Amino acid sequence: MYIPAKINANLARILQKYLLLPLLYFIIPTISFAQNSSDSLFQQKKVIQDSLIKSGFWEAQVEIDENDNLQILKGRPYYWHSINVSEDQLTSDIPFLKKLKGEVANQFVLNIQIKEYIIENYHRNGYPLAKASLSIDNLNDNQIQASINIIAQNYILNDSLNIEGDSQVVNSTYLSNVLDLEYDKPFDIKAFNNITDKISELEYISLSSLPQLAFANNKAIINLKIKEERVNQFDAIIGLVPEGSRTNLTGQVDARLRNLFKRGVGIDMFWQKYSANSQFLNTRIQQSNAFRSPLGVNFGFELLQEDSTFLQTELQIGTYYPLWNALKVGLSYQRFTNNILRDFSETEVLNIDPFRSSMVNAVLLNLEWKRPLTYPELEDYIFAQSNFSFGQKEIINYSALPMAWQNVPENSNTIRGGFKIHMQKVLWKRFLLEVIPQYRAIQNPALSQNDLQRLGGLQNLRGFDRNFFYTRYFGLLNLNYRYFLDQKSSFFLLTDFAKLLANVGWVYATGAGLDIKSQNGWFRIIYALGQETGNMPDFSQGKVHFGYIAVF
Template identity: 70%
Template sequence: MYIPAKTNANLIRILQKYLLLSLLYFTGLSISLAQNPVDSLSQQKKLIQDSLIRAGYWEAKVEIDSERNLQVQKGKAFYWKIIKVFEDKLPTEIPLVQNLEGKIANQFLLNRKLNEFIKSNYHENGYPLAKANLSIVDLDKNEVVASIDIESQNFILYDSLDMEGDSQSINIGYLSNLLELNYNEPFNIKSYSSIADKITELDFLSLSSQPGLAFENNKAIIRLTIKEESSNQFDAIIGLVPDGSRTNLTGQVDARLRNLFKRGVGMDVFWQKYSASSQFLNINLQQSYAFRSPMGLNSGFELLQEDSTFLQTDLQFGSHYPLWRSLQIGLSYQRLTNNVLREFSQQEIATLNPLRSSTVNAVLVDLKWKRILTYPQLKDYAFAQLNFSLGQKEITNFSTLPMSWQNVPESSNTFSGGFKVHLQKVLWKRFLIQAVPQYMAVQNPALAQNDLLRLGGLQNLRGFDRNFFYTRYYGLLNLNYRYFLDQKSSFFLLTDVAKLQSNIGWVYAMGAGLDIKSKNGWFRIIYALGEEAGNMPDFSQGKVHFGYIAVF
């Protein structure tokens, strides 16, 4: 087997790290290096021989023949007989290392195991300068006796977090807790190395340079140059709709506030009045790393008034906890109430789906990976969310219901669950495709019209009025095909496809939009036309959203 002499030092490093282990299955190897100078050839001879020895072939020989080829003989394998371990000169046992006894004396593998042990037991527990020294005590026949001396070095504690730049934009105590850099706690190299990633996950902060690190008097000082980012958003539109002799006020307000009280508190408020007597309100509050712990808090309130038919309120509060990197789990309590607002005539009872007043007490569990981008950006990205709830439902007006609406249990278990995934991929220099598949379902033996899931509107199924469809389940796919005019402004085509419960079937929407990002805001206009499968498009029913989202 011959490899041309034009191969450079990169190839030698690859051989040393990866390929040499495969070469151990062969009894010899010739490498043609005729075009290399003698010094380079000698250096590569030494590198290959040292790598074979470290891989467990202690009798390996590499020679240069008369034609300036490298002749490699790996020889027989050697095995670890005993691996002695000392921590600060005291004998100890490390199963991760001792398990290698009786196996090929591969120093590459041994060093990797040692690095794992040092990292998890020392570098992440206040000893960032700890190191392990390996020495060979004895070679007997084809067995090796090794000694490992672990030196813990100085014990380091966190002393302070120094901030420069926009240092007044966030509370230093909150940021220290979020980054797990708490005063007088053992230095953790893992926490330090993850600083940049954690700040990248924040909407309202960024780093102007890489984190700095200094050690003074066995204390660690972290230096960060903070830059405040515009992350708050406000969008509002107000309309007047004539109704006979009256004029009704309609409109929409969408506000997203981040880093309230300089402690990373986020608040989302969405209000929409989409007809004279129908409105929707959603308020959410959340904070990660509250009370000097990794635990976060969240609460929410939702109100839906549908004409003069029913009023629904949904109150939730709970907590969430980071499991790994960008993955977090949440646990919440939910109290959902439905109140029917009027009585129904016999004709309505015979023709309408049942409406019942009820109360649901439930426990919600959700998993989130990353977070949805606040506005479209030209980059690959992924977000995922999984949630489900289990609760007890009580019909509160059971005794006053019409007899035909009493054909369900007064008390029953209820279950709901679903998922949402946001994927986007840059296909060419300026072209990006976004795909948002999601599914939601609710299961209960006493479902009423006002208990069903609602679909329609700019937030999910575009081209339809808000809450246009009522359904027990839905599968929805939103597709956006974006062409970016710059890094944050884009023109896009859209396609929405949804499958609802069987008596509704398939629905779809098509349209186009424009997002223009400026320094102080975000201009958006969207036109979408929605139709049920089997119907011809009616362009007069298209929906237009026009607005300017202020960013501050």
Template identity: 75%
Template sequence: MYIPAKINANLIRILQKYLLLPLLYFTVTSISLAQNSSDSLYQQKKGIQDSLIKSGYWEAKVSIDSQSNLQVEKGSAYYWKSIEVTEDKWFTKTSLVDKLNGKIANQFILNKRINEYVRINYHRKGYPLAKANLSIDNLQGDQIEASINIISQNYILYDSLILNGDGQSINQTYLSNRLDLKYDQPFDIKEYQNISDKIDQLEFISLSSSPELAFANNKAKVSLDIKKVKTNQFDAIIGVVPEGSRTNLTGQVDARLRNLFKRGVGMDVFWQKYSANSQFLNTKIQQSYAFRSPLGINFGFELLQEDSTFLQTNLQTGVHYPIWKALQVGLSYQRFTNNILREFTQEEITSLNPLRSSTVNAVLINLEWKSPLTYPQLKDYFFSNINLSFGQKEITNFSSLPTIWQNVPENSNTISGGFKVHLQKVLGQRFLIEAIPQYSAIQNPALSQNDLMRLGGLQNLRGFDRNFFYTRYYGLINLNYRYFLDQKSSFFLLTDFAKLQSNIDWVYTMGAGLDIKSKNGWFRIIYALGQETGNMPDFSQGKVHFGYIAVF
């Protein structure tokens, strides 16, 4: 049959594409797979036999039978008769190695121990290039004599820390101390490897890329590509409250500053005036790794004025020290004072809980893991804080108190403490559950109404006025169920549950909120309704917080 040339050419191309080429591919692939399978089996055979020999079974044999199965003959074990260690040709004794004499000649265990010895005694003390060579010197019966030669190589010192990118945003000397990279000190390979983890613990900077290391003239230069992170926050609101014929000015300021003076100094200031004669002030200043050492310092001051009834101050000053990764321990001195501002009528004395002036001098112990988040983020996170205080309390106006308010000791011991945990868990791509359980308590035989802890407000028990509850102890859990619109903006539902030391017993809160993160700030609106157990919700009593928090 005659087939035109054009059709014939097309037919050939079709056969090549849909028949011949797949057939050729299948043939080549089959050969390749067979070859790979054979190579893989051989590699497994060699790997198993080498592992057995290095594990101390020098007579081990591995073979492949006719059905491509591996046959393993372990053989007898061999033992270390002696292991000699030399450091730069000088004999040395090390218990890590000496303990292996008489045991199975497992080179994996030996290498692990000698590498640990080199890491501690060389890599962390200025010899990052040090290495250890193992050689088998003699094999007699089932006894093996081996030697290890450790070569220290060059002695390396730190020369400089080079900051690129936004490096001007932090003081170089402060960061060198924070990372434990000190000029002219022996190079420590562990500290270099921990650079990324340590910078992750800083709120105000991050790394754009991995740290770079260069050696020249027995000096080590570390280069970091720094990226500034906006963590400073400022939120303020001013309001007016009519009171009879007068109008009182109220307001709130919340400022959180980080990395002041480019040396990691953090300052928090929270002030709120919630009535004509009532206000609250809380200030904190702290710096980690001060004075070119790992030691940190902290200072705090609180002031609470409750109408014309009492004035309360709380002064704390102390130090903190890192003990492991993100874990730090703190020790502080506290002076807590309560001053009664007016005299009480006989009717008030019989109807009110006792109010007394007092002074407490105490020592605080604090344990903290990581730092609190500055704003909600879509990531797994864990923060915890534990504190304990021991002090001596003195009632300073004891002699002038009404008789029925003198039914307590003038001097007494006081103990207080508590914990706070912040846990975040991402569920799916956009959902996150946030739980903040906390507990606090105070124990003292001479507690007055103005000595009690106060609870309520946006900072803890939402849906209630600030400092609404007085209590000797409380257990509280804040729960937020967030749906993130992007990495830092979210809509959330909230619930709070609290157990108080009062006749109210349990209280709870329900509500919703919206956090919208912009380039230069963060818009927030929260509605929360607080209720006592056994009462019906009253939506007219709900609390609304609306504001814009500037971030810079």
């Protein structure tokens, strides 16, 4: 039975799944330039017939009729009877090949599976030149006997990583560990292919050209040409605020240091004193691939002093591991402490939310995909992080609390969690939409005012004072509509929307800003006006942030 050139549904599925790319490669150029030529038709005939045979239809025939149409006779399918394997001239047994017995003898599927086997068992274990050949030994009725010969060839070890360009920027031993290229270990082709992606995740260096690979005396020599990226940042603002007969010092310091000791050690520190007796400190130290292992380590410390009411600290020590590409999973120990700094009068106890001293020991699970941008750039981008912690909370000096504040358990379980996603999408040549949704919540039966999460300020909800809102949960959406003056400098409009506890509801902010990136720094000015739903805007309450961030 002849099948017209509009091939039947079953055959079309086979051609689409396994032959689409080779057919397009050979047929499309022919149709484009010589659609009516006999050479083109004969070439199509040969490609289709050869592809059908390799798909398991050994009796397939393709003919050209008098009207120059292709007539295809598919024939009956052939099945694998046996597949014998030899590895370096020794008979071998590969389990997944046994499962193919009785299946249609599709060489395309078989070659894909053999290729994956070669990559995993040879190319990743010191045999980057290993190859396999398939031969058909016997066709009996509609059964096929085949053999596969795998030749490992030379055993290759990692020899050296040669760094050119800014070669003194990073320690070569540390970089070898980051790239999984340990000296005298079997050469792994996957590790070599991942070099570009792994270096793109390092802020402080980049590649000037593609990695180069050479073999000599059964050793692999990798050459990298790198250049240093200026990513260290420092920003400081000092202010004087008169208060009666006194003058109070306020201000903030924001520092980001990367690649300390040439081994990828990073330090982040943010300090802000936003009133006479209120200050905030956040520090973090981290290093990826520490101690010549894939593991990273991190240490964090946070301090918040709110007027003369309470002092809160958080200590975090943990490790993280790269799971896949840019995805990292971390596990940390957290210790939260809340200390009340003064006694409350009976009137305060009856009229304000409770304040209690407490301590929480918790375990934190953290997931992070990619790394945050150093500053806005005109490119599509996405970054995501999520964390979840579970801990045990103990109220300190429970018996000394006012009776009205003893209406909660002394010991209880506490859960915290949330996520943040940073997305950028280039809309037109110079226009970019920046979308940052995030959510955080805390659940505990003994929550106090000083346990709540705080929202407000330039770092999250712009247009409000820092830590203006206290809430058990919040959902926040930051939107920036950027017009880029050049690749890294932009003017932008902003809108922030946040949903807090029911007694607060929705709040939002609008404003505008300017980011200008120069060779030695980053100039930023932002004006934002925040307001709660239902209230009229008060332009006198707008917040302005002005600063110059030195980049070195």
